[in-house]
Amino acid sequence: MSTLPACSKCNSEYTYEDNGMYICPECAHEWPVQQAAAESAEEGGKVYRDSAGNVLQDGDTVTVIKDLKLKGSAGTIKVGTKVKNIRLVDSDHDIDCKIDGFGAMSLKTEFVKKV
Numbered sequence: 001m002s003t004l005p006a007c008s009k010c011n012s013e014y015t016y017e018d019n020g021m022y023i024c025p026e027c028a029h030e031w032p033v034q035q036a037a038a039e040s041a042e043e044g045g046k047v048y049r050d051s052a053g054n055v056l057q058d059g060d061t062v063t064v065i066k067d068l069k070l071k072g073s074a075g076t077i078k079v080g081t082k083v084k085n086i087r088l089v090d091s092d093h094d095i096d097c098k099i100d101g102f103g104a105m106s107l108k109t110e111f112v113k114k115v
């Protein structure tokens with residue numbers, strides 16, 4: 001059974017759900033169920049996980065877990081390269097970052113591990 005929230009008016013624990021509304025039998029206060037659900041869904045958003053399943057956040061430091069050949073140049077980002085202050089983006093790649101000696105880069109979360 002899901003946990004029902006206590007009444008926001010009288011703090012009663014005997015609230016029940018009916019037709020998309022939470023209802024308090026003690027003070028007859030009613031409030032919509034969907035409001036709470038929509039708010040938490042928005043907060044959740046997209047979750048980014050590294051190769052080990054750790055949740056990544058803006059500003060995290062990660063290391064590269066595999067040699068990454070750079071498109072259009074001869075460079076390769078080596079395994080173990082530290083990438084500081086990543087920024088998560090919802091695009092064809094997952095991470096915007098800057099790597100010393102390479103400049104602005106785009107990475108995928110599956111090729112990094114959180115430090």
Ligand SMILES: [Zn+2]
Nearest residue numbers: 007010024027
């Ligand atoms: Zn109440």
